[in-house]
Amino acid sequence: MSLSQQNAIEQNLQNVREKIAAAAHLCGRPSEEITLLAVSKTKPASAVEEAIAAGQLAFGENYVQEGVDKIAHFAGHQPALTWHFIGPLQSNKSRLVAENFDWCHTIDRLKIAQRLNEQRPGDLAPLQVLVQVNISDESSKSGIAVSEVAELATQIMAMPNLTLRGLMAIPAVETDYARQLEVFGQMRDALKELQKICPQADTLSMGMTDDMPAAIAAGSTMVRIGTAIFGARDYSAKQ
Numbered sequence: 001m002s003l004s005q006q007n008a009i010e011q012n013l014q015n016v017r018e019k020i021a022a023a024a025h026l027c028g029r030p031s032e033e034i035t036l037l038a039v040s041k042t043k044p045a046s047a048v049e050e051a052i053a054a055g056q057l058a059f060g061e062n063y064v065q066e067g068v069d070k071i072a073h074f075a076g077h078q079p080a081l082t083w084h085f086i087g088p089l090q091s092n093k094s095r096l097v098a099e100n101f102d103w104c105h106t107i108d109r110l111k112i113a114q115r116l117n118e119q120r121p122g123d124l125a126p127l128q129v130l131v132q133v134n135i136s137d138e139s140s141k142s143g144i145a146v147s148e149v150a151e152l153a154t155q156i157m158a159m160p161n162l163t164l165r166g167l168m169a170i171p172a173v174e175t176d177y178a179r180q181l182e183v184f185g186q187m188r189d190a191l192k193e194l195q196k197i198c199p200q201a202d203t204l205s206m207g208m209t210d211d212m213p214a215a216i217a218a219g220s221t222m223v224r225i226g227t228a229i230f231g232a233r234d235y236s237a238k239q
């Protein structure tokens with residue numbers, strides 16, 4: 001990686017942090033309430049390393065094997081890194097997530113939660129999990145309806161190796177700020193409902209490069225930012 005690209009990641013991170021602070025300030029929230037996840041999917045370990053050098057410690061990955069490889073690459077790093085699985089999760093990949101990641105954002109069915117609970121090694125802290133809600137994207141198969149959250153949450157809360165921390169959403173692409181805010185507001189209301197049965201649920205994972213300010217205005221506590229930190233992704237090597 002060239003020197004100018006290294007500087008770019010550091011500069012991009014600084015810009016994103018400033019945008020988070022500005023969006024938080026606008027709605028009177030302390031910016032410390034908002035965790036920045038750097039979404040490093042498709043990006044090389046060298047890019048992650050540059051982000052770490054710029055003080056970034058929490059990372060999001062979408063593809064199980066790619067994430068596991070990066071986790072192994074940075075094993076033992078001090079200060080500790082936190083790895084979040086944020087992609088669609090198939091049953092046959094659940095063990096790798098249970099054994100390697102700190103968080104999983106995409107729980108959308110009982111079977112996946114049961115497998116992660118059974119497969120989480122006893123010597124690790126409980127896996128921190130979020131229930132994925134399909135808030136607006138009818139074309140997506142991922143996520144459950146808001147009306148189904150309480151039942152799945154109750155089942156997860158009985159699982160000793162999982163800690164339910166809240167909700168996650170990937171809304172349909174929407175460029176209008178007011179409409180973004182309306183959809184994210186439904187997530188804020190869903191978290192409030194969840195907190196009635198699960199007071200420990202403190203996390204709303206929402207907001208990406210193109211809708212981060214609205215997500216923060218609606219109460220996001222964890223924004224997942226890829227492009228604005230690492231640049232556009234090249235998927236040509238994938239599939």
Ligand SMILES: *Cc1c(COP(=O)(O)O)cnc(C)c1O
Nearest residue numbers: 039062086208209224225226227
């Ligand atoms: C890729 C991805 C992101 C990051 O998206 P950007 O638009 O690049 O910021 C966030 N969340 C999920 C679930 C993703 O798949």
